Amino acid sequence: MANSDSAFRRWLRGEVDLSAELRTAEMPAPPEEARYQPRHHTAMIHMIFRQSHRLYVALVAVLCAVLFTVLLLTAANLPAYGDGEAPTNNEVSERYVNQGVAETGAVNAVAGLILDYRAFDTLGESFVLFTALCAVTILMSRGRRKHPLPMETDYADYYADPIVHTMCKVIIPVILVFGVYVLVNGHLSPGGGFSGGAILSSALIIYAMVWGDERAHGAIRERAIRRTAALALGFYVVSKTYSFYTGANGLHSVISPGVPGRIFSAGLILPLNVAVGLVVCCTMYSFYMFFRRGEL
Amino acid sequence: MAAMFDHLLHNYEEAAAIALLSIGFCMLLFDRNLLKKVIGLDIMDSGVFLLLADRGFIAGGKAPIMAEAAAEAERYVNPIPAGLVLTGIVVSVSVSALMLALTVRVYQTYRTLDVDHLYMLMSHRRKGGRA
Numbered sequence: 050m051a052n053s054d055s056a057f058r059r060w061l062r063g064e065v066d067l068s069a070e071l072r073t074a075e076m077p078a079p080p081e082e083a084r085y086q087p088r089h090h091t092a093m094i095h096m097i098f099r100q101s102h103r104l105y106v107a108l109v110a111v112l113c114a115v116l117f118t119v120l121l122l123t124a125a126n127l128p129a130y131g132d133g134e135a136p137t138n139n140e141v142s143e144r145y146v147n148q149g150v151a152e153t154g155a156v157n158a159v160a161g162l163i164l165d166y167r168a169f170d171t172l173g174e175s176f177v178l179f180t181a182l183c184a185v186t187i188l189m190s191r192g193r194r195k196h197p198l199p200m201e202t203d204y205a206d207y208y209a210d211p212i213v214h215t216m217c218k219v220i221i222p223v224i225l226v227f228g229v230y231v232l233v234n235g236h237l238s239p240g241g242g243f244s245g246g247a248i249l250s251s252a253l254i255i256y257a258m259v260w261g262d263e264r265a266h267g268a269i270r271e272r273a274i275r276r277t278a279a280l281a282l283g284f285y286v287v288s289k290t291y292s293f294y295t296g297a298n299g300l301h302s303v304i305s306p307g308v309p310g311r312i313f314s315a316g317l318i319l320p321l322n323v324a325v326g327l328v329v330c331c332t333m334y335s336f337y338m339f340f341r342r343g344e345l
Numbered sequence: 346m347a348a349m350f351d352h353l354l355h356n357y358e359e360a361a362a363i364a365l366l367s368i369g370f371c372m373l374l375f376d377r378n379l380l381k382k383v384i385g386l387d388i389m390d391s392g393v394f395l396l397l398a399d400r401g402f403i404a405g406g407k408a409p410i411m412a413e414a415a416a417e418a419e420r421y422v423n424p425i426p427a428g429l430v431l432t433g434i435v436v437s438v439s440v441s442a443l444m445l446a447l448t449v450r451v452y453q454t455y456r457t458l459d460v461d462h463l464y465m466l467m468s469h470r471r472k473g474g475r476a
Binding site: 116163171309329 | 355366400402408409411423431440
């Protein structure tokens with residue numbers, strides 16, 4: 050920090066010319082007359098900066114100390130840890146625990162909570178993931194750009210290593226089966242769409258890591274990933290719209306809670322878990338591939 | 346004051362959550378490296394999740410997986426914070442991915458992650474660095 054600070058200070062005094070550093074692949078060299086010349090207002094801004102750098106550090110230190118103290122005082126006045134009578138454990142959670150199984154058919158109260166009582170919230174959450182995927186795609190893709198983004202390519206060739214290669218052949222199916230188990234048992238046991246999807250995507254990421262980008266690109270198609278994520282989100286929207294519509298208008302619904310404890314029970318929770326899991330899996334794998342090499 | 350301190354010691358998990366939040370906040374404001382700012386925000390996130398998960402705990406409660414129907418509320422921990430933390434984790438992952446992608450783009454353009462250096466380069470660029 051001291052090093053950059055001194056460079057920054059020298060720049061503020063006008064001793065550093067950075068025009069040469071700006072010439073990156075995307076930017077042609079500027080002509081001589083367009084080089085940086087300090088002007089009056091920039092000189093003033095630099096003076097303010099010079100004066101305010103220490104002030105900024107002092108203010109931030111005070112801000113952090115005040116925030117820490119206030120939050121700590123708040124924590125000291127919170128109800129005791131593990132107190133069942135605390136205001137957070139109110140009639141809402143009692144309702145979820147007492148009548149959740151009868152109303153949603155899900156043995157796992159958290160699954161019933163996030164995919165039945167608060168399914169709209171979870172839909173928004175899935176859309177947040179999908180939007181992040183779109184944004185990362187826009188920011189990281191190098192498809193039609195004139196200057197391809199320089200990417201480092203010197204990584205280990207895991208495929209040539211017999212130990213890694215053989216172990217991955219054994220372990221990837223196990224991870225996939227475990228992921229599917231967590232996914233479809235979400236209403237019966239801990240787990241569900243988000244954790245199951247993350248486990249599934251970890252298997253895909255191991256595959257892409259060891260077998261290399263090219264084979265992963267051939268085996269897991271970009272279009273398939275996009276379609277799966279979009280279809281899963283679409284299924285979520287359509288099925289939950291039906292469920293909300295019948296529920297709000299008191300109509301007869303074909304979705305029933307079923308017998309709690311069975312695998313085909315809990316109405317929409319099982320298919321919704323699968324849909325959410327697919328979205329999470331596709332998003333995580335796409336994040337990995339985009340940060341790995343700039344395209345799916 | 347002493348009673349308050351004792352209470353804080355009993356609520357040590359909340360104190361730890363607040364320490365995490367403060368560490369992340371200091372990192373966000375003090376560190377000059379963009380990547381470390383992203384890490385600081387993630388540390389702040391984990392502090393919030395720890396606090397939320399703590400608030401839902403009920404002493405002696407089990408995980409809310411109902412073995413039989415019509416269970417008593419006192420025997421299970423509060424399921425609501427678990428759902429909220431789940432939402433929070435997903436949003437935190439999305440935000441981290443977005444910020445990291447932006448950081449990668451910044452680095453590809455300016456070849457630096459130091460905010461002071463970036464400010465210098467960006468003001469040069471505004472002054473006609475691009476021909």
